[in-house]
Every structure is written in C-alpha cells, then in structure tokens.
Amino acid sequence: MHGLIIEERQLNNKLLSRDLAELLFEYARYGRIVVTTDKPTVLHSTIRRHWQYLVRRLKIDRSRTLNHSVIDDINRRLYFARRVRFSSKPLEDDLLDADITFMKVSDCVRVAPVCQILCVTCEVSREKLYLMTAWIPKGGRVILYG
16 A cells, blocks of 8 residues: 555434535546445446436536536536446456446455555454455555445
C-alpha cells in the first residue's frame, strides 16, 4: 500500500449506501472504482437507486439557475453520470468491464483489481488489504469504512 492515499470514513448516523453513492458520484470521474462488500448485488441495487436520486437532484439544480457557466458545468456532470456503468456480476463474466464494480472480498483477494479507487465496506484483515491493493497505481485511493 505504498504510495496510496488511505481515507477512513465514519458513517455518523448516515446510511452506508447514501454515503457511498455520494462518494462514488464525486470520485467516479477519476477512473475505475471497485467496492468490496459481503453482498455485492444488494449494495449494487441500493447504490443505483441513490445514484438516480443524485442525478435528479442535479437536474433540479440545473433548472434553478440562469447562469450559463453553471448550467454547462452541471450538463457535463450529468453527461458523465448517465454514462457510468455498474456491475456486480461474478468475476468470470466481466473482469472490471464497468466503471464501478461491486465484488466480494474473496474475489478481490483472488484477482487483485486494477482500479484507481478501492472502497472497502466490510471488515478486512491487513494481509488481505495488501493483496487487494497490489495493482492499484501510485496515487490511488483506498477508502475504508469503519
């Protein structure tokens, strides 16, 4: 984990899915993201729901302003947010074909993902964390939820 930015986040009476969706919405433009969890399909569906909520909120913000530079910025963010692909399929089906991939910890340890950001939402030992971050490039980000 040498050269990686490690960020520890606390939920503080917030839902994991809401906090994670806001974080992914902010960081998705920096590259591929892998989210490790115990139940990837469940988290995938809740994150998609919150993602659509954030897109709707951006549309409302765009309709409330008359400033063209703000509208252009929001349009760029909306264009990108609509193009993001999610995946929680088993590893054999598509190996990080999506922009945001939800994986089990065992799959992530078996095949270290090549991504810019790794979000760990469950309890993981230090040894497994080192194995999961083996192919993350220098300057990548590891976000640990505790």
